[in-house]
Amino acid sequence: EEDVVATIEYLVRLHEGQTTMTVPGGVEVPVETDDIDHFGNRRLRTVGELIQNQIRVGMSRMERVVRERMTTQDVEAITPQ
Known part of the structure; x- marks a missing residue:
């Protein structure tokens, strides 16, 4: 409650052009x-920094795709390409 009153008092003094308040x-x-x-x-x-952010997004997407493919395919049928 005191914070609200102090905030309103601050805004009033700011509007009036005062430079300090007690x-x-x-x-x-x-x-x-x-x-x-x-x-x-x-x-x-x-x-x-901008490139780093874009690479991070791309790597995250690629990780998600790889994980998804690994869970949907048979482990025995997977061969490196």
């Missing part, structure tokens, strides 16, 4: 916005 215990807390769309908050994935 919380219980006498601590000053800065009132500021966080720009989630700022490029500093973004992380670029390298080409290596």
